[in-house]
Amino acid sequence: MKIDWAALGTVFAVSLGIVLGLVLLFSGGLRAWSAREVAHEQGVSTARPTAVAAACLLACVTVVLFGIYLIVAS
Numbered sequence: 001m002k003i004d005w006a007a008l009g010t011v012f013a014v015s016l017g018i019v020l021g022l023v024l025l026f027s028g029g030l031r032a033w034s035a036r037e038v039a040h041e042q043g044v045s046t047a048r049p050t051a052v053a054a055a056c057l058l059a060c061v062t063v064v065l066f067g068i069y070l071i072v073a074s
Contacts (some may be wrong), residue, residue: 018063021063022060022063022064025056025057025059025060025063026056026057026060028052028056029052029053029054029055029056029057029060030053032049032050032052032053032056033049033053035049035052036049036050036053
């Protein structure tokens with residue numbers, strides 16, 4: 001049995017990049033949601049933080065659903 005270390009390293013690097021990106025998107029969505037609440041309390045427009053929060057969280061859902069699709073389709 002021979003292990004293809006280059007392929008294993010590639011899978012590890014791509015997985016790490018996707019996970020870090022997903023964590024950043026999710027934390028950005030939560031941060032924008034928090035800014036939305038602060039803006040609402042201050043009586044300022046909440047349109048921009050709401051749009052950013054929705055975009056970040058929708059991107060997280062899209063990445064997760066795509067991952068599930070890749071697993072199921074294989």
